Amino acid sequence: MDKKYTIKDIAKMAGVSKGTVDRVLHNRGKVSPTALDKINEVLNVIDYEPNLIARNLKNTKVYRICVLLPDPEIDPYWLPCVNGIQEAITEFKAYGVIIETHYFNPESTKSFLHTNETIIKKSPDAVLIAPLFHKETLGIVKQYDELNIMVNTFNNQIEGESIKSFVGQDLNKSGRVAASLMNLIITEGQIAIIHIDESLKNAVHMQEKEKGFRNYFDEKKIPGFPITTLKLKHPNVESKFSTFLEENPNLKGIFITTSKAYQIASILAPLKNKKIAIIGYDLVEKNVNFLNQGLVHFLIHQNQKRQAYLGVSTLVEHFLFRKDIPETILLPIDIINVENASFYVS
Amino acid sequence: MDKKYTIKDIAKMAGVSKGTVDRVLHNRGKVSPTALDKINEVLNVIDYEPNLIARNLKNTKVYRICVLLPDPEIDPYWLPCVNGIQEAITEFKAYGVIIETHYFNPESTKSFLHTNETIIKKSPDAVLIAPLFHKETLGIVKQYDELNIMVNTFNNQIEGESIKSFVGQDLNKSGRVAASLMNLIITEGQIAIIHIDESLKNAVHMQEKEKGFRNYFDEKKIPGFPITTLKLKHPNVESKFSTFLEENPNLKGIFITTSKAYQIASILAPLKNKKIAIIGYDLVEKNVNFLNQGLVHFLIHQNQKRQAYLGVSTLVEHFLFRKDIPETILLPIDIINVENASFYVS
DNA sequence: ACAAAAAATGTGCTCGAACACACTTAAACA
DNA sequence: TGTTTAAGTGTGTTCGAGCACATTTTTTGT
The missing domain is CATH 3.40.50.2300 (Response regulator)
Known part of the structure; x- marks a missing residue:
């Protein structure tokens, strides 16, 4: 019952040669109805699975x-x-x-x-x-x-x-996930979506995440969360973000759409009086360090x-x-x- | 350079027969030092990887x-x-x-x-x-x-x-994860750890999770979260839990250590005035339903x-x-x- | 009815590793 | 030096699928 059947087995059972069985299995034609019937009969009874090992052995293609x-x-x-x-x-x-x-x-x-x-x-x-x-x-x-x-x-x-x-990954959904987590960490206050990227070629990537994030709050009609988008690019990340911080004292949450959350976290680290939730992407070492320090709250794993x-x-x-x-x-x-x-x- | 070398290739290069190469590869002995050297020389130069397909083909063992x-x-x-x-x-x-x-x-x-x-x-x-x-x-x-x-x-x-x-899975750690999430959802109030199980044979399983959960709050010295443990067993789940609810009006969070979170959620569902966070285990259909309804906040996936x-x-x-x-x-x-x-x- | 063409069927080799066995060469001893 | 024993080496077969080719059987046409 457990037996592994081979083409040879089928051939013997059907009373034909393995060549004929092979032609039936691969619809290569040139088989008489009589032989076809006999072979099909056998195939219906047993559960033939070609031996992948043997099949691949023949194939010397690299x-x-x-x-x-x-x-x-x-x-x-x-x-x-x-x-x-x-x-x-x-x-x-x-x-x-x-x-x-x-x-x-x-x-x-x-x-x-x-x-x-x-x-x-x-x-x-x-x-x-x-x-x-x-x-x-x-x-x-x-x-x-x-x-x-x-x-x-x-x-x-x-x-x-x-x-x-x-x-x-579904980037829109990942933005939504980030939003749902943010909504859990903070109860009110301004939220910033920050795109940090050197190449800016990930524009679509980042926008999709932003859309998902915003959609979550829009759909749920959750009030009290003004959302601002910020695009930062090396080498102005620190200066631009610092000004933004000063101008927005009620900032309570930051969603960084790239793997550069650590850049923001390192700026916020010395500012002990600020309590700002950070959600970012990717388990790069620097991000995980800030996660362990409690400065980054959640990371979304893109599993590259x-x-x-x-x-x-x-x-x-x-x-x-x-x-x-x-x-x-x-x-x-x-x-x-x-x-x-x-x-x-x- | 990309070539896949076979035993035959090695034999030819070393000027011996494939049998001798085979003996060297498997330390089967009966090889002269001269032949051994020649073969090893070839093996050091090329990067031989036996063809797993061919190896397994010979092995007809089921x-x-x-x-x-x-x-x-x-x-x-x-x-x-x-x-x-x-x-x-x-x-x-x-x-x-x-x-x-x-x-x-x-x-x-x-x-x-x-x-x-x-x-x-x-x-x-x-x-x-x-x-x-x-x-x-x-x-x-x-x-x-x-x-x-x-x-x-x-x-x-x-x-x-x-x-x-x-x-x-590391059950202790999974309890900690649950605790960290609970700590995020609620800011204060009583927490109940509920073990629901028919067989009670999962005792160690559940206890390990409880330990992890409690440890988290102990280690962090987070105040304001009295934690109570509750063991429920069919068919008294509903009655016992209802009494517990009445006796503990300040209950704000529930951690269910088994996949039966839906049983608790279904009891809490009609009580609209209660706002109690629920964290449970496993993506069984009923749990996911309550997750979608917003009655269960988090599930931990054990990925059985x-x-x-x-x-x-x-x-x-x-x-x-x-x-x-x-x-x-x-x-x-x-x-x-x-x-x-x-x-x-x- | 018989040759030629077509269809059907069977045979035999390949892939690479593994191992049994046959064979050759070298060492050991009288 | 010849003979036995051991050490070393090579040959040939197996596994199962896949396909080329040889062979047999059937059909077609005259």
Whole structure:
């Protein structure tokens, strides 16, 4: 009953050769109705599952997957992705899968396009892209499509029918989650939504989070929370924010839409008389430090590592095990405070 | 450079036969120092990784893994585990791994022991156990050890040097997480820790959570929160809790250590004048309903599904890919509120 | 009715690791 | 030096799916 049936078993049971069974299983035609019936009869009784190991052994093809993401040296936000990709490399090396990482400068569309050129020259079987630039991505994806190179995207959700799959988070919802937490920490007072980013290329990302945050308060019709948006950019973060602080003495909560919450926290740290709630993103070391100090109240975990890992692993499993690539994988919006943080940092 | 080297490649490069290479790779001896040197020289230059697919193909052994957990019909807490196990079954069926689930009555040590007998008769290669009964588990594990059957445990952490591996959550920490959230929701008032359980076999489980919860308030020396513990058991839950409510008009927060938060929420639902914060465990449907209604504020996700999945998958990967079985896997303590719940229910 | 074409079926090899077994070379001892 | 024993080395088969190709059977056309 538990037996693993092989093609040979089926052949024997149906009284035909394994070649015929193989033709039936793969609809390769050239099978007489008599033989088809006999084989189908057997197939209906037993529960045949092809041995994936044997199937893959024959396939000596080396799959090449290229990952395209911003240089973590320029924006450390992407650092966890490298770990996720490394995990996939280790896991699938033994199956003859080569995974290469290529970095581009997140500030430069030219760099993005150029790195894509490099990747195309490598003629990979699939690519995983962090599609920071909307227009350019659509063009590039079209090119990949023509070359029959499979494309998966992660982190930034790009609209467009040529984009077939995406791994990431629902940013709007994550903004809502932040809002719901803020609503819990403070009972009234002004709230600031702060976008801090060097590249400003994450505009859509940040706006989506802001929308979600504001929507929460709008929908619930919760009064007493005037919300202001602030855009800060290096190197004026400190000066601009300090002026803002002075001009808004009733500020009670800050929602930072990027992983730079620590920048704000470090400014607020010396001001002991201020009691301002901070909610930010990502478990980068500096953020976690402030979380432990009690200066940052909540962090939302975007789990870039898992995003990247899933991005490649779905591709690999598609090639190796013929699994479908899910259209969208939305990772959970993990709520992190000082008490559960340690379980998420990896 | 990307090439996948095979034993044949190494043999050719070292000028020996694949048999000799095989003996070197597996330290099977009977190799002359000359040949050993030549082969090692090649191995140092190239990066040989045996092809796992080919290795497993030869191994026609069918692995049998038995999972032992309480009957979900008696305690629906265990229902998600079944899904996790099912996932593992589907994933590993093609590799010749048979995973069987056996249920026992969580109220009866006799049933536990009896089911173990049944499992032993099946002579599996490994078992995954939900070790509800401390003493009995230790005895059983010893028996498995003698029979050379690998044992993994999940959900309940049992001390004992014969227990080699465990998948679960840090319950003390999860109590702390609950406390930190409670401390956020309410500013003062009485807090009740409620243990609701039919079987009462989860005593250790619940106590650990209570300890963590109390510790948090003790450590932080937060005043104004008298904490009372309440043990409720079917069928007296409603009556006993109602009396408690009347006797404690200043009750502001409730922490339920089991998945039965909905029982308390449903009692509080009609009492519109009461504003009591509820924190509970597990994303069972009824709990999520009350979460959506705003009656339950937070749920802590114990992720039984993943616990069970990881419990078996680590065993399977040990057999198939010779991976080590981690001593302890502590799953993150996911904080769930109404805004992010949808991403966790599966 | 018989050859040619078409359809159906079976055979045999491949993939890479693992191991049994056959074989060759070297050492040990009389 | 010849013979036994041990040490070292190579060959060949297995696992199951997949596919190319050889072979057999059936159909078609004259």
